[in-house]
Amino acid sequence: MEVVSFGIPYDLKKKMKEVDINWNEEVRKLIGAKVREYRRKKALGRLMQCLRTPLPNSIPHGKGFQSY
Numbered sequence: 001m002e003v004v005s006f007g008i009p010y011d012l013k014k015k016m017k018e019v020d021i022n023w024n025e026e027v028r029k030l031i032g033a034k035v036r037e038y039r040r041k042k043a044l045g046r047l048m049q050c051l052r053t054p055l056p057n058s059i060p061h062g063k064g065f066q067s068y
Contacts, residue, residue, distance in 0.1 A: 008016075016023060
């Protein structure tokens, strides 16, 4: 596991100590959720770009649907 550190205001740190919450676990969950959200948005953006790209007017022989 990697270690990440960051600063928070002193008053917030005092308030955090007053509640019975596993802050390490909460921060890990939050970061994981944000990463998943970012990746979903990025994938959606790529999909939307593909949908906006016009299809060619004709499909080369052998590349389209075959009728039987």
